Amino acid sequence: MTKQAPQQLDVVAYNAFVARFHEETDRAAAVLAGGYLDAFMEAALRSVLVAGARLDGLFEAQGPLRSFGSKIAFAAALGLVTDALARDMDLIRKVRNHFAHHIWDASFDSAPVSNWCRAIGVVDSAVDRTTGDRVQDSSPPRNRYLLAVGMTTMLVAHSPKVPGYFRERMTGIRQTECAAQPGVPVAGDGSRS
Secondary structure, eight states: OOOOSSSOOSHHHHHHHHHTTSOHHHHHHHHHHHHHHHHHHHHHHHHHHHOTTTHHHHHSSTTOOHHHHHHHHHHHHHHHSOOHHHHHEEEHHHHHHHHHHOOTTOOOSSSHHHHHHOOOOGGGGOOTTTTTTBBOOOOOOHHHHHHHHHHHHHHTTTOSSSSSHHHHHHHSOOHHHHHSTTTTTOSSOOOOO
């Protein structure tokens, strides 16, 4: 049986999704956000693969890309994500799986989940424009996890390896809008701000 992706799988939908998490249990937040990223990665991989009769089979029950871990590895092999982002995605996968399989004792505030959330590096990737120093995120583990899922979707959507139509559909930002704004790097042009 094929996993069904959310009807609207974009950044706007994710932000609305996260707003609902404040009312959810830790388990629901972990499993749903991790599942969202899993479905998002399937959509990203489909955008770079050749459509055809065999494509669906890659993601179905016996397909080589059915698991979240295999999607992460394949995305890294294709250059859709960096090794560092793939490592963070593996930590997100571990958190999701821990909550799914440890029904009675999983918590964002307890090991190993709290350790995995602290180890997620993407949330510490912001740079202070005045000093040039990295800004360390001191949020609780649950917030780091949810922020990491959101940041990961944005980084994947803006990968120079994904087609423009995917980026536009996922972010609502047209390529020409990015290019028209000074200081906004256009994916794939090598600039950074």
